[in-house]
Amino acid sequence: MPKFVSPIGAMVFGSIVEPRENPNSGKVEWNLGFVLSLEDSNSIMENMAAAVAAKRAANPKFPQTDDKLKFPYRPSQRRNEEGEKEMDPDNLLWNFKRNANYQTKTGEIKQNTPPALYDSLGRLVTGTIDRVPSGTTGKVVYDIYVYDMPGAKGVSLQIVGFQIAEMKKIETDLAPIEGGWVPDEIDDIAAALAGDA
Secondary structure, X not given: OOOEEOOOEEEEEEEEEEEEEOOOOOOEXXXXXXXXXXXXXXXXXXXXXXXXXXXXXXOOOOOOOHHHOEOOEEEXXXXXXXXOEEEEEEEEEEEEEXXXXXXXXXXXXXXXXXXXXXXXXXXXXXXXXOOOOOOXXXXXXXXXXXXXXXXXXXXXXXXXXXXXXXXXXXXXXXXXXXXXXXXXXXXXXXXXXXXXX
C-alpha cells in the first residue's frame, strides 16, 4: 500500500493511462507533471525530507547536504498577458513517474502495473478511461524512492495512482452532424468522469 497522497492539484502534462517513451532517458514510463501551490507542496517536502534523513542514517556516505541531490520539482511557469512563459512564484511543478518495466534480481524484465485510477468517491476506475487530459485536477497516490547511484543521487516520486477530482472536458469546435453515428452504449463511469452523464 502506498504511503502518501498529495493534496489536490492540477495535471499539466503526462500520460497516466498509457506509458510513453521518455525522450531524455529512453525508458518507457507513465509520468505526470503536477502543479501544487507552495503551501500544498509542504506535505510532499516533509515526506521527502524524512525519506532522505532515513537514507542518511542508514548510509553515512550518502550526501549530507541537499545541494548534491536531485529533486523531482521545480518552479512552475505561467503565461503572462503577452502569452510568454514566466516563472510562477506561487506554485511548484512536481514530476511523478513509474517505469513500465523493471528488472528482477535474476535479470528478468517484468512489466509493471499501471497507476490505479480512482473517481472522486475513491472507486477504482482503471481500465474504464482511455485518457486523462491535462487540466484534470486530483490527488496523486505516490511512493518515495531515494536513489544512490554513481553520479546520480536524489529523490524520485513514483506514481502509484491518481484520484480524479474534476476531469477536464476536451472541447471541440466541431458542430454535430445531424443523424450521424453515435455509440449504442456509453460506459457510465467514463461518461460520468467526463461530465457527460
